[in-house]
Amino acid sequence: MPDQQAVLELKHITQAYGQQLVVKELSLTLERGTIGCLLGASGCGKTTVLRTIAGFEPLLEGEILLDGECVSKPGYQLPPAKRQIGMVFQDYALFPHLSVFDNVAFGLRGLAKATHIKQVNEALELVGLHSEHARYPHEISGGQQQRVALARALAPKPRLLLMDEPFSNLDVTLRERLSMEVRDILKEYGTTALFVTHNQHEAFAVADRIGVMHNGEILQWDSAHNLYHQPASPQIANFVGEGALIKGVVKDKGRVETGLGLLDGIMTDATPDNTAVQLLVRPEDILHNDDSQVQAKVLRRNFRGANIMYTLLLESGDKVQALVPSHCDHQPGENIGIQPDVRHLVLFPIDLQKRQMTTRTTQESSRHLRRR
Amino acid sequence: MQQTPAITPEASSRGFRCFHVKPSAWQWLTLGVALLVLVPLSVLFFAWTEPAWDIWQHLRETLLSRLLLNTMILVVGVSSGTLLIGISLAWLTGACDFPGRRVFSWALLLPLAMPTYVLAFVSLGIFDFTGPVQTQLREWFGRGAWFPDMRSAGGVVLVMSLALYPYVYLLARNAFRTQGKRALEAAQSLGCSPVGGFFKVVLPMARPWITGGATLVLMEALADFGAVSIFNYDTFTTAIYKAWFGFFSLSAAAQLSSLLVAMVFVLVAIEQRLRKRMRFAQSRITPQTESIKLTGGRKWLATGYCTGILSIAFLLPALQLISWSLEIFHEEFDSRYLGLLGHSLALGLMSALLIAATALLLAYAGRRHQDRLTHGFIRTATLGYALPGTVLAVGIFIPLAWLDNQLIRLAQQLFGLQISQLLQGTILIMLLAYMIRFMAAGFKSIDSAMHRVTTNIDEASRLMGLRGIKLLYKVHLPMLRGGIFTALTLAFVDVMKEMPITLMTRPFGWDTLAVKIFELTSEGEWERAALPSLTLLMSGLLPIVLLMRQTDKD
Numbered sequence: 013m014p015d016q017q018a019v020l021e022l023k024h025i026t027q028a029y030g031q032q033l034v035v036k037e038l039s040l041t042l043e044r045g046t047i048g049c050l051l052g053a054s055g056c057g058k059t060t061v062l063r064t065i066a067g068f069e070p071l072l073e074g075e076i077l078l079d080g081e082c083v084s085k086p087g088y089q090l091p092p093a094k095r096q097i098g099m100v101f102q103d104y105a106l107f108p109h110l111s112v113f114d115n116v117a118f119g120l121r122g123l124a125k126a127t128h129i130k131q132v133n134e135a136l137e138l139v140g141l142h143s144e145h146a147r148y149p150h151e152i153s154g155g156q157q158q159r160v161a162l163a164r165a166l167a168p169k170p171r172l173l174l175m176d177e178p179f180s181n182l183d184v185t186l187r188e189r190l191s192m193e194v195r196d197i198l199k200e201y202g203t204t205a206l207f208v209t210h211n212q213h214e215a216f217a218v219a220d221r222i223g224v225m226h227n228g229e230i231l232q233w234d235s236a237h238n239l240y241h242q243p244a245s246p247q248i249a250n251f252v253g254e255g256a257l258i259k260g261v262v263k264d265k266g267r268v269e270t271g272l273g274l275l276d277g278i279m280t281d282a283t284p285d286n287t288a289v290q291l292l293v294r295p296e297d298i299l300h301n302d303d304s305q306v307q308a309k310v311l312r313r314n315f316r317g318a319n320i321m322y323t324l325l326l327e328s329g330d331k332v333q334a335l336v337p338s339h340c341d342h343q344p345g346e347n348i349g350i351q352p353d354v355r356h357l358v359l360f361p362i363d364l365q366k367r368q369m370t371t372r373t374t375q376e377s378s379r380h381l382r383r384r
Numbered sequence: 385m386q387q388t389p390a391i392t393p394e395a396s397s398r399g400f401r402c403f404h405v406k407p408s409a410w411q412w413l414t415l416g417v418a419l420l421v422l423v424p425l426s427v428l429f430f431a432w433t434e435p436a437w438d439i440w441q442h443l444r445e446t447l448l449s450r451l452l453l454n455t456m457i458l459v460v461g462v463s464s465g466t467l468l469i470g471i472s473l474a475w476l477t478g479a480c481d482f483p484g485r486r487v488f489s490w491a492l493l494l495p496l497a498m499p500t501y502v503l504a505f506v507s508l509g510i511f512d513f514t515g516p517v518q519t520q521l522r523e524w525f526g527r528g529a530w531f532p533d534m535r536s537a538g539g540v541v542l543v544m545s546l547a548l549y550p551y552v553y554l555l556a557r558n559a560f561r562t563q564g565k566r567a568l569e570a571a572q573s574l575g576c577s578p579v580g581g582f583f584k585v586v587l588p589m590a591r592p593w594i595t596g597g598a599t600l601v602l603m604e605a606l607a608d609f610g611a612v613s614i615f616n617y618d619t620f621t622t623a624i625y626k627a628w629f630g631f632f633s634l635s636a637a638a639q640l641s642s643l644l645v646a647m648v649f650v651l652v653a654i655e656q657r658l659r660k661r662m663r664f665a666q667s668r669i670t671p672q673t674e675s676i677k678l679t680g681g682r683k684w685l686a687t688g689y690c691t692g693i694l695s696i697a698f699l700l701p702a703l704q705l706i707s708w709s710l711e712i713f714h715e716e717f718d719s720r721y722l723g724l725l726g727h728s729l730a731l732g733l734m735s736a737l738l739i740a741a742t743a744l745l746l747a748y749a750g751r752r753h754q755d756r757l758t759h760g761f762i763r764t765a766t767l768g769y770a771l772p773g774t775v776l777a778v779g780i781f782i783p784l785a786w787l788d789n790q791l792i793r794l795a796q797q798l799f800g801l802q803i804s805q806l807l808q809g810t811i812l813i814m815l816l817a818y819m820i821r822f823m824a825a826g827f828k829s830i831d832s833a834m835h836r837v838t839t840n841i842d843e844a845s846r847l848m849g850l851r852g853i854k855l856l857y858k859v860h861l862p863m864l865r866g867g868i869f870t871a872l873t874l875a876f877v878d879v880m881k882e883m884p885i886t887l888m889t890r891p892f893g894w895d896t897l898a899v900k901i902f903e904l905t906s907e908g909e910w911e912r913a914a915l916p917s918l919t920l921l922m923s924g925l926l927p928i929v930l931l932m933r934q935t936d937k938d
Contacts, residue, residue, distance in 0.1 A: 066573060067572075068569055091572070092569070092573055093572045093573075093574075093576055093577055097573060098573060099569075099570070101566065103566070105563075105566045107567065107570070107585055107588075108589060109588045118571070118574050119574030121575060164574070165573070165574075168574065
């Protein structure tokens with residue numbers, strides 16, 4: 013029963029350019045109607061994964077299933093044209109010699125003329141560009157081009173929509189607005205989609221499930237909330253969101269002794285007492301309180317309008333970041349009182365071997381999550 | 385549109401009005417160069433005020449219908465030939481991967497180095513009845529061995545297609561490289577097969593570039609004089625030559641020229657419109673495109689095809705030239721040959737300098753004055769590339785001969801001097817005609833370099849205390865050096881290869897290599913024409929090297 017819901021399944025796919033492995037044993041499952049995202053720095057292999065799913069690249073190992081049917085395995089590739097997968101390219105790849113209407117109509121074939129026109133108009137209305145249907149790609153703005161690309165990919169009602177860095181060519185304000193819009197459009201259409209980005213804000217804004225990719229592997233496949241609050245490894249903790257890792261030791265069942273004092277909170281994995289750990293402290297975990305006993309020296313201040321991001325030096329020598337309302341204005345060099353408010357204790361045992369093991373087990377567990 | 389900030393007070397003035405108020409020296413200059421193009425053109429059309437009826441009678445009865453038919457065959461045949469060869473090669477080297485692709489991508493430009501008339505007589509030498517190929521065939525299969533007649537419309541079309549396909553190839557390859565594979569992928573993701581995607585998307589997207597290349601090809605084909613006269617294939621250019629030097633009727637030559645010009649300007653209009661569209665069709669970011677890997681038999685087929693075209697268009701003719709040259713070297717390499725070479729080099733150098741200097745001034749004028757009138761003048765001034773050499777020769781000779789006569793009469797009246805010719809005995813007419821014909825290539829290279837010298841660069845230099853001559857010397861010149869060098873090379877080589885202008889306007893004693901080739905080939909002396917041809921071929925390799933460097937960069 014749950015398998016029927018899986019639109020896309022990647023089973024241990026491996027990909028290489030020449031001798032170099034760019035994707036290693038990567039697996040994931042995307043259920044109907046969900047929006048997935050592969051998040052990672054450039055060169056981590058995320059675009060390769062996307063192009064392999066689309067059918068443009070051959071597979072070295074593993075298998076790709078679309079609606080339960082194998083579309084790619086070593087030595088076999090269903091041609092891209094037969095996969096019913098829509099794709100939004102990074103540069104949109106709109107056809108400059110066709111009008112907006114004809115671009116959107118391009119993928120529709122074998123329909124009665126009335127249905128044909130209706131379906132194009134529907135897609136154009138969905139992205140709010142119906143009035144621009146007669147214009148040519150070079151005559152409309154970048155944001156509009158992006159939406160035409162989306163309408164073009166959606167019009168043939170694909171089983172799966174792929175988007176390659178869909179917002180990277182837009183300026184920051186437009187990017188934010190469009191990413192919300194795109195999510196709404198995809199949800200309205202009920203489209204299953206997978207996109208890749210290097211920008212975590214886009215990932216958070218659009219995706220239901222995010223896979224953090226590094227060196228051709230998915231480190232964690234999870235919801236945005238869990239990635240932020242329960243990162244599976246220090247790497248992810250560093251990559252997703254802001255914050256700092258500070259030294260600590262686990263004490264009396266579930267508390268951690270740190271430079272911020274003895275901290276109490278929810279611990280995901282039970283860690284034995286006296287384990288030396290790194291604790292993830294997010295900027296919102298540090299409250300500013302002048303009456304507090306705990307003092308910290310301001311190293312740097314970054315004014316952000318509504319609030320100020322302070323980088324603070326604790327007496328223990330650890331550095332933490334604190335997000336403080338901007339009327340509490342302190343200069344570098346001053347001491348301020350802070351009060352820790354760490355709800356999730358995200359711990360990473362310091363022992364190198366142990367850390368590696370933890371990473372692996374979290375990978376196992378995230379693989380479990382994916383298979384579920 | 386972004387408005388360029390003013391550099392000088394005059395520069396801020398735009399539009400027509402200011403020009404009436406106070407035209408600057410720059411604007412006068414652009415007008416002057418534009419007139420150099422406009423005067424010969426209008427002379428040709430004014431020639432209709434005295435139609436040479438007797439000659440036209442003769443033309444209509446014997447020649448005119450054949451001229452028109454031959455021109456039609458040439459236009460249709462050469463455009464389909466170059467499109468077929470150019471597009472297929474461009475797609476293979478631009479978007480696919482097969483053994484030798486990197487070498488072929490520049491090597492396929494080599495035919496540009498060989499003047500069309502050289503390829504024409506070498507092909508005749510190889511494939512004609514007395515040539516090695518047919519002789520060998522007769523030896524194998526007896527006297528009855530059939531071979532298509534090279535001296536035919538088909539032969540002309542084939543030779544011209546092989547010589548001119550690089551124009552289509554170069555432009556189409558550019559288009560395919562920037563957008564070919566990505567467009568194909570987009571089409572595939574929308575359910576198109578690769579072949580369907582090629583015809584529905586890739587080809588239509590590249591249409592502006594391809595048609596642009598084809599218009600250049602047709603301009604060359606219509607302008608060609610050397611190849612068609614070697615094949616005895618009558619076209620307007622040969623008719624113009626005959627009207628002048630056979631019937632001694634300059635006005636008939638001018639009238640024929642005006643007909644040819646009318647045809648050429650249809651092409652110019654198409655080309656200028658396309659250039660605008662190309663700008664729009666260019667994608668803003670050039671995506672990293674990987675090539676389509678050809679496998680199995682296909683990749684060797686591709687290699688074989690490219691080798692085949694390259695061989696018959698360049699390698700074999702070049703080898704034949706070398707072997708002929710070696711045969712006759714000790715007879716032909718003498719002081720007469722060196723004299724011809726000296727004339728070609730001198731004319732090439734003089735006109736290259738003249739063209740580069742004028743192009744530089746035009747480019748500066750265009751930079752200072754952004755108004756439409758100045759740019760219209762510059763556009764006109766660089767329109768000469770479309771004018772066939774025979775036409776230009778007629779159009780320039782007529783007004784200069786008239787001016788000469790006026791000057792002579794004036795000299796007679798004022799000083800009582802008895803002079804038979806003043807300007808006509810000099811190389812001035814030739815140099816002017818070269819300058820008009822080859823201004824575009826020079827201007828384009830300098831102007832594109834000039835676009836990099838933005839006003840911000842001027843302002844930045846000014847803030848650092850550089851002004852006037854120093855600014856020119858320390859900032860502008862180093863930035864323009866590459867463009868000036870390219871302009872000099874292109875103009876030099878074009879003039880070296882030029883045949884009809886030189887043939888028709890040279891003063892006594894100014895024979896060049898190209899003229900010698902014309903004389904020898906019109907007598908069927910292929911071997912003796914090989915040495916000057918090989919010399920031209922070597923000089924023709926210079927711009928290819930420049931082009932290669934450019935293609936290497938992208």
